[in-house]
Amino acid sequence: MKQIHSIFTPLFVLLALLASPNIQASTHTLPINKLMETPESVWLKGSYGSKALFFPVSPRNQVEKAQLHLELTNSLSLLEKRSQLNISLNGKIITQIPLKATAPEVELDIDLPTDLLRVGYNEIRFSAILHYTLDCEDPSSPELWTQIDTDRSLLKLETSPKTLEKPTLAQLQDLITPLATNQAKLHLALPGDISKNFAWGALAAQSVGLRYKYIPVNITESTSLPNDSDSIIVGLKKEVAPLISKATLNSIQNGFLGIEPLSNNKKYFVLVVSGNTDEEVTTALYSLLNLNFPLPDTPSLNVTKITQESTNNKRNLLLEASGHYLLTDLGYKTKTLSGFIATPIALEFWVPADFYSYDGNVVQLKLHFAYGAGLRKDSVININLNDNFEKGILLNSEEGASFRDYRIDLPVRSLVPGKNTLTFQPEMVPLLTDRCTYIQDANLLFTLYDDSELIIPPANHYVSLPNLELFGKTGFPFNNGDLQVVLGANENRAAAFTLVSKLAQISGNPITGIEQVSKASVSKNTLLIGSVETLLPLAYKAPAGVLSVEKLFTQINSYMPKQNQTSATQTQNSPQGGLGNYGLISMFEGKNGTTQLAVTAANSGILENRINHLVDSSLWSALKGDTTIWKETRDLMAWQKTMPTYNVGKLGFIGKAGYMASKKPWVWIMLVIGLILLLSSVLRKKVSHFKSSNNR
Known part of the structure; x- marks a missing residue:
């Protein structure tokens, strides 16, 4: 029986201060x-x-x-x-x-x-x-x-x-912004054919998530407009007609984007995405997904053509194997640091979630930098990768110096999946610091030029799953497109849109090709979202020897936290009582090397509420193992590993051996010890046989 591990880690979230305008003051x-x-x-x-x-x-x-x-x-x-x-x-x-x-x-x-x-x-x-x-x-x-x-x-x-009198599309950057709220709320009005508009809703939800960046978005969905929320209407011209003004309706031609204040509460906006055909509606959605698309300072826009590829916003630049990148490619511009207390230079870049390179390889820096004269010989620039000190540059020339292609090697094992942060921390000290001596600090200068180079070593795409921690950081393996969603009931659509919006945020780019299906295909990665009762009949069981989803729920239930509970609460959280008020997320292997992610709760109402809590960064960052249960706060989360490991990607035999050695070095240590003992035993027998032969 596996032990479940409680998660008690410090609360971390970057708070935006002002709430969205849902009250008068x-x-x-x-x-x-x-x-x-x-x-x-x-x-x-x-x-x-x-x-x-x-x-x-x-x-x-x-x-x-x-x-x-x-x-x-x-x-x-x-x-x-x-x-x-x-x-x-x-x-x-x-x-x-x-x-x-x-x-x-x-x-x-x-x-x-x-x-x-x-x-x-x-x-x-x-x-x-x-x-x-x-x-x-x-x-x-x-x-x-x-x-x-x-x-x-x-x-x-x-x-x-503030009241929105005559909003324009150009103002979307001010209306949908992380500055506007610490917990965003948005309504999707999808009045058309429910069998086809899920894909539209998923695209609209991602466009909102990308614009809010790191702020979690709780999405509701229906065929009508609420009077206390910003809304996006998506549908054909004939379908959206009852919900919008005549002026906006008459402007719809081709793919259409339009914005107007909510008629009965002008503190909120209504964004209209429409067209005369399905293709035109999709075109309008792609223009909304493209954060670089120039929206005009007018209430509406008709879009005739935009490609799916243009929706790649390149917010998170993924560095590929064997790639050579100038620091300017990472968004850095030449900067000079000065004084005793200088703000460090921090560079952010992303590596693929399934990035694997041999541990002996290095990430190479070829730096172009200069530093001032008159620094004390113990002045240094400390280089940190992901908050860990890696190397230092000694600034020990009293005359100052300038270098090109100054090489620094960083171990590739210090890279992490997803976002990485490379920091240059100056520690510059004047040459003269005696008591009662004027201390000169205007010479404490360090310039790092943006033509410095970052070189990524050769690597493969290979990773072990299931891994909810990796999923939480990168969205992998559900961020590569061609994703199918299986819902337990239509009332789970809003929860699915909220989750898809979060996936777009952590990926930094929209996930295209999302479709709703009635039953999981064996060829695609799958999100399964619904209550326990509705989800179980739809989920594939894992391969032979692996717990089924139903057995998993039973096992998880028996480990639910029971500390500081009343007898009534203990009964609710007992194996007979189901999941109670907890949500559950579990990753496991599907057919043909695909991955399935089940997100469930006792009923659809609890499920939507739990997903709204889960997308908050303080909870999302605590995902771990292959199964996590959660409630409102991080200290009410718990995780465990119940599923066998499987690998995604391609490696040769030697590559797989190296991968296993890097992930489980103790196995190889035991193997080497075993081989040494075996060779010792063979040698002893050979020596013994040799002595016996000589004695004869």
Whole structure:
């Protein structure tokens, strides 16, 4: 019997601050550590310390009032007349706070001028100028510090939604944007033939997910329009006619995109995707999927032609095996770092989920860089790959230097499937740092040029499945197109659209060729979405010797978390009680090397609710094993491995042996030990036989 592992990992999510405009006015208050990638106290150390935090302002909201509640503690050794904390908003200082040794605990409220706020991300910067003497001092002395309590310090915004009088298609970038919400909600109105419009709904859902980027989208679906949500209508001209204005209807020719305010609530928009034929509707959807497609500053547009290939937005550049890439290909532009505390250079790139290269291979960097004169000989540039230190560049020439094709080798095993982050962290120190000596830092310069090169080693496409962690990071193997969806009931369509929207987000590109089928084909990867009762008859059983989906549910049920439960809850979560309020996602092998992913719950209502929770990054990033159960929060998740491993891709015998050695080195260690023992035994027998022969 396999043990199930509970997941208790820290909550991580990048929060957008302002909620979508579904009420007349809103007040939003949150600790400022929610604006940080890693929630922690802010320490400002040394004679000058600085920290910036960023918060978004939605283009759909008007900020009526903004306030910062600040709580901090400073050192008891500070010199009162020369120590202060400056707070700036978007580069303008809005307050100066004296820091006193006699009053080290500070608590105050600061009004943020709303006229300094702008649509998009706004910067609040805390800059501490700290001294402990009027005489010469060590600028890095340990008693020079100020700590901001980011849990008790709060940012408060009062906002009201803006009315959409005459929206245009060009404004979609402001209407569907990650700045607008921390949990997006959108309605799909699909009034046409239910047997054919699933594919249209899937394309529309992906277009929304791609525009919201990292913000999870909860999608609802029906044949009509709600009065409390943004909506997209998709259908033939005759099908959408009852739902839109006459002006919009009369504009429909060819493939059509149009936008208008919701007639009974102009705080929301209605986006119309239509045409006179199925082909024209599909053409309009492809134009919506292409984020680079130039939408005009008008309420409507007729599209005559666009190819499916043009929907590849190349948001996530996949680096291929044996590829040579300039840093400019990764979106980087030449940059110079300066000073003691310089912001690191961070480069993001993606490798395929099934990327496999021999462990002895290396990722090669050919760097073009220069650094200033007068640096101390222990100055370095540290190179990190995915937050792990890999190599350092010593900047030890007092005259400064410039290099081309400076080679750095990074182990290929440090790459991870999906997104990778390469960081250049400067640690530059002046040549002269003696006490009472003016410290020159204008010479602390490092320039990395964008014609530097990144070289990927030879590799194959080969990976072991099932792996929900890999699926959560990359969408693999469901992000390559030709995906079929099996629904337990038509009421599961909204849940499917929400899940497909999430897959597009993590892939960075739309997944074309999605179709709804009544029963899984043996030649395609399959998503199975529905309640337990409706899904089981539709799912293929796994190959011989593997648990069926039904047996899997029974086994999972027996391990459901029961700590801190009432007797009633324990009964609900017992094997006789079904899944209770949990959702379940399980990956397993289908026929002919395909992969099936079952997403289910006790009934369709619970399933839709659970998928809406699952697509939040804090839960999605916790997917693991081949089976995960979850409820509302991450600490109510659990996972286990119940399915046998299978491999996807092609490798020769030697390649497979190398792959197994890299994934299970202990097996090969035992094999080598066994071979050594076997050879030792054979040698002993040979020696014994040789001695016996000589004795005769």
